[in-house]
Amino acid sequence: MRSTESSVAMRDIAPQTARLHAPEEIDISTGEDTYRAAFLKRLHRMRLYAPAEAGVFPPGDAHRAALLEELHQRFSEGLSGSSRRLRFWRKKYAWRVVVGGAGVLKRALDIAAAAALLIGLSPLFLAVAALIKLTDGGPVFFWQTRVGRWGREFPFPKFRSMVVNAEQLKDSLLGQNHHEDGVTFKMRRDPRVTWIGRIIRKLSIDELPQLWNVLKGDMSLVGPRPPVPREVVLYTLADRRRLDVTPGLTCIWQVSGRGDIPFREQVKLDVQYIESRSLWLDLKLLLKTVPVVLLGKGAY
Secondary structure, three states: OHHHHHHHHHHHHHHHHOOOOOHHHOOOOOOOOHHHHHHHHHHHHOOOOOOOEOOEOOHHHHHHHHHHHHHHHHHHOOOOHHHHHHHHHHHHHHHHHHHHHHHHHHHHHHHHHHHHHHHHOHHHHHHHHHHHHHHHOOOOEEEEEEEOHHHOEEEEEEEOOEOOOHHHHHHHHHHHOOOOOOOOOOOOOOOOEOHHHHHHHHOOHHHHHHHHHHHHOOOEEEOOOOOOHHHHOOOOOOHHHHHHOOOEEEOOHHHOOHHHOOHHHHHHHHHHHHHHOOHHHHHHHHHHHHHHHHHOOOOO
């Protein structure tokens, strides 16, 4: 039954797509097919459209060609070449203004908030630094290399919450990883954490030095958390979508369970943010972060 329906659908589509010849065979210098032919050529170069032989389209290409034809008819019918060109440029630059304007506002919010918090929380920073130093005499900050937008690495500071040789001890604890996928490492009762470390990790105070990264532009207030290089090596192509935007201090999964959420679900929520991000969404996530941090749920 399904194969019969597919055959009928192909017969219905074929007349619409038969006139969409192979892009290389279309002369784009004349005729009203100029823009459609040029677009098909570009898709062919990008391997998103494969021209069919003798008007016979494989199911995927036939469906794709039919959609292209529908879009051409919907947006170009009744318009001259100059009108089509004007509409294209108008939509293109209107989109750039909207997206660019939102980016400018987001960056302005990052700078203003990060600067205000760094100044306002400076007494807390001093107190935490003193307690860390008095605990074992080690360095106040723990520096890591993290991976940001499009794979760019940058230095990433945290208040040190573990013993000085924590990284050397990590390999011996991998078998107790709470995240079974093995990409990220989380352990509920990590023996490397100091007494002051448990407090500042519970309240996410150890993450506050990253406000400096926000001020510099390496990070944003809201965005997917930046991974370490050893995690990125294990990413699939789909996982790397997390690197499409500037990383942040908080995002959707940070207000939905934090460390209790497995890696694959983290990726799903990060992609959800990337595909729906807006200034309004950022503000809502920042407001939701406050009670989550104060309650300490999912932090360990």
